[in-house]
Amino acid sequence: xxxxxxxxxxxxxxxxxxxxxxxxxxxxxxxxxxxxxxxxxxxxxxxxxxxxxxxxxxxxxxxxxxxxxxxxxxxxxxxxxxxxxxxxxxxxxxxxxxxxxxxxxxxxxxxxxxxxxxxxxxxxxxxxxxxxxxxxxxxxxxxxxxxxxxxxxxxxxxxxxxxxxxxxxxxxxxxxxxxxxxxxxxxxxxxxxxxxxxxxxxxxxxxxxxxxxxxxxxxxxxxxxxxxxxxxxxxxxxxxxxxxxxxxxxxxxxxxxxxxxxxxxxxxxxxxxxxxxxxxxxxxxxxxxxxxxxxxxxxxxxxxxxxxxxxxxxxxxxxxxxxxxxxxxxxxxxxxxxxxxxxxxxxxxxxxxxxxxxxxxxxxxxxxxxxxxxxxxxxxxxxxxxxxxxxxxxxxxxxxxxxxxxxxxxxxxxxxxxxxxxxxxxxxxxxxxxxxxxxxxxxxxxxxxxxxxxxxxxxxxxxxxxxxxxxxxxxxxxxxxxxxxxxxxxxxxxxxxxxxxxxxxxxxxxxxxxxxxxxxxxxxxxxxxxxxxxxxxxxxxxxxxxxxxxxxxxxxxxxxxxxxxxxxxxxxxxxxxxxxxxxxxxxxxxxxxxxx
RNA sequence: GGGGUAGUAGCUCAGUUGGUUAGAGCGCCUGCCUGUCACGCAGGAGGCCGCGGGUUCAAGUCCCGUCUAUCCCGCCA
Numbered sequence: 001x002x003x004x005x006x007x008x009x010x011x012x013x014x015x016x017x018x019x020x021x022x023x024x025x026x027x028x029x030x031x032x033x034x035x036x037x038x039x040x041x042x043x044x045x046x047x048x049x050x051x052x053x054x055x056x057x058x059x060x061x062x063x064x065x066x067x068x069x070x071x072x073x074x075x076x077x078x079x080x081x082x083x084x085x086x087x088x089x090x091x092x093x094x095x096x097x098x099x100x101x102x103x104x105x106x107x108x109x110x111x112x113x114x115x116x117x118x119x120x121x122x123x124x125x126x127x128x129x130x131x132x133x134x135x136x137x138x139x140x141x142x143x144x145x146x147x148x149x150x151x152x153x154x155x156x157x158x159x160x161x162x163x164x165x166x167x168x169x170x171x172x173x174x175x176x177x178x179x180x181x182x183x184x185x186x187x188x189x190x191x192x193x194x195x196x197x198x199x200x201x202x203x204x205x206x207x208x209x210x211x212x213x214x215x216x217x218x219x220x221x222x223x224x225x226x227x228x229x230x231x232x233x234x235x236x237x238x239x240x241x242x243x244x245x246x247x248x249x250x251x252x253x254x255x256x257x258x259x260x261x262x263x264x265x266x267x268x269x270x271x272x273x274x275x276x277x278x279x280x281x282x283x284x285x286x287x288x289x290x291x292x293x294x295x296x297x298x299x300x301x302x303x304x305x306x307x308x309x310x311x312x313x314x315x316x317x318x319x320x321x322x323x324x325x326x327x328x329x330x331x332x333x334x335x336x337x338x339x340x341x342x343x344x345x346x347x348x349x350x351x352x353x354x355x356x357x358x359x360x361x362x363x364x365x366x367x368x369x370x371x372x373x374x375x376x377x378x379x380x381x382x383x384x385x386x387x388x389x390x391x392x393x394x395x396x397x398x399x400x401x402x403x404x405x406x407x408x409x410x411x412x413x414x415x416x417x418x419x420x421x422x423x424x425x426x427x428x429x430x431x432x433x434x435x436x437x438x439x440x441x442x443x444x445x446x447x448x449x450x451x452x453x454x455x456x457x458x459x460x461x462x463x464x465x466x467x468x469x470x471x472x473x474x475x476x477x478x479x480x481x482x483x484x485x486x487x488x489x490x491x492x493x494x495x496x497x498x499x500x501x502x503x504x505x506x507x508x509x510x511x512x513x514x515x516x517x518x519x520x521x522x523x524x525x526x527x528x529x530x531x532x533x534x535x536x537x538x539x540x541x542x543x544x545x546x547x548x549x550x551x552x553x554x555x556x557x558x559x560x561x562x563x564x565x566x567x568x569x570x571x572x573x574x575x576x577x578x579x580x581x582x583x584x585x586x587x588x589x590x591x592x593x594x595x596x
Numbered sequence: 597g598g599g600g601u602a603g604u605a606g607c608u609c610a611g612u613u614g615g616u617u618a619g620a621g622c623g624c625c626u627g628c629c630u631g632u633c634a635c636g637c638a639g640g641a642g643g644c645c646g647c648g649g650g651u652u653c654a655a656g657u658c659c660c661g662u663c664u665a666u667c668c669c670g671c672c673a
Contacts (some may be wrong), residue, residue, distance in 0.1 A: 029633065029635050032630065036630085082631085083633090108606070108624060111623095124666090175673095177672085225672080228668095241640095435637070565665070565666085567664090
């Protein structure tokens with residue numbers, strides 16, 4: 001080994017020993033007659049004393065630059081009392097260099113590598129030089145947390161009898177779900193693989209195969225537009241179990257998350273997790289992944305305005321819609337710009353406008369719609385929404401789901417504004433895990449004029465609802481469950497259908513997929529179910545999202561070693577690229593002009 | 597596909613109603629310095645103001661287009 005110790009290892013106990021250290025020059029302080037080098041490796045920093053008169057290396061030290069890699073041979077010395085640096089674990093000692101080997105002189109880095117400065121650097125530059133970005137302690141820390149989270153996962157699942165099994169990334173195209181990355185087949189001219197968007201079908205086949213307990217840290221590929229929390233390739237903790245029901249899955253998952261939080265953060269999380277029905281989540285928080293760390297809950301005003309003279313509200317109610325509101329407590333001083341942003345956000349979700357009541361510090365109500373309310377309605381609003389001076393109340397009147405979504409979005413935006421004003425605190429070290437359950441199995445897709453699976457077509461209906469499959473599909477609840485943490489969906493799964501007849505019925509009669517298409521896409525699956533498919537169910541965790549929450553980073557790019565940009569580019573290696581005509585010919589493809 | 601934000605020195609940014617030679621901090625280079633740890637001091641170099649077009653006597657600044665990054669909507673069974 002080139003080193004005897006890491007740069008975080010030496011303490012007063014090592015004084016007098018001869019050591020070899022190797023690492024990067026974190027900083028270089030030249031005082032003329034004496035020079036200080038902070039030598040850095042992934043573990044920490046050690047101060048090295050360089051004597052410019054030392055003939056063993058005096059000819060070389062002028063070449064030293066920050067980020068160069070050097071090997072130091074020297075003796076550990078105690079620092080004088082006044083020179084001790086209490087900010088460093090190694091601050092009580094320093095290494096006096098007796099010899100120095102320069103392994104690599106570094107050019108000046110294109111951006112500062114100090115954590116506090118680097119976070120402000122343009123991300124495209126950091127991505128282009130990702131190997132330098134990752135050298136920063138904060139980035140190394142997230143990589144390490146990710147590794148620890150993966151290890152906790154493997155430890156826990158292995159202890160619970162799970163087998164880690166790899167499934168193919170090269171799968172066949174199943175255009176039912178997300179857009180896929182296509183891979184041309186050289187050996188099968190004109191045919192294509194698709195990169196797996198998830199191991200869903202394989203893991204169910206493993207259950208038919210009698211594996212009983214499967215998991216995998218699976219890479220998944222989806223060719224959809226990206227977001228701060230979405231990458232074209234991402235990692236799932238993919239789990240499937242046989243002979244279980246929903247309660248077994250909740251217990252397993254709660255145990256796994258508790259283990260991760262314990263092993264990575266040293267935090268005990270309370271169990272069992274609370275549960276909330278999808279309808280309650282939408283009604284109270286306006287989303288299916290509520291952040292329950294703060295209130296600002298939505299209130300239904302249907303009864304209040306059922307007989308109202310205010311035509312806008314009354315009309316929506318009469319046509320089957322809802323009227324809802326929530327009190328953004330203490331936000332009456334929202335600026336015009338902020339109100340405009342909120343209204344635009346509401347409009348982007350299909351609102352016609354964003355009605356509000358602003359209550360001044362003196363208690364005066366100001367609102368464009370106030371004149372339409374009766375005195376009784378005003379009094380009732382005040383009571384239902386606990387309206388006080390300084391409050392700002394938002395309304396939505398629309399069909400149920402739209403009204404919920406609009407206020408759900410405004411609720412989150414309002415919370416952010418309240419946070420900026422210091423009137424609402426949403427602790428980042430609070431972990432509100434939550435099960436969202438009782439999702440509808442199917443939703444009616446207006447554009448296609450048919451029902452589509454809300455989750456995926458393999459989800460089993462809740463048993464007592466199964467009779468409604470044909471008569472009233474939208475009333476059927478699925479045995480689907482989402483695990484939500486602080487407003488992020490971190491896992492989702494379901495108990496699956498394991499009887500071939502029911503699965504075929506869902507495909508053909510409910511989802512209206514033609515029989516020949518069902519046979520082509522899912523024929524093998526239906527066939528397998530005829531040979532004794534066990535009852536089974538599973539779940540998949542968004543591993544990148546979990547790690548980003550553990551690490552306290554707002555975007556998953558920060559917890560992926562080599563992420564892609566919003567346009568799917570790898571700025572470091574510079575992909576994707578064009579390929580040669582020869583490569584295309586090999587896979588029986590031809591490149592056409594873009595506008596052809 | 598749509599909407600927003602940003603792009604000025606290696607990095608982070610300032611640049612007023614369009615007006616002389618485009619600035620600051622950090623970094624970089626040179627020199628000095630034996631106790632610093634974001635060392636200090638003195639001096640210096642460094643600019644296609646993203647790119648293309650337009651308006652104007654005059655554009656970093658105004659207009660149009662375009663590229664890149666980013667945030668959001670659609671999309672993500």
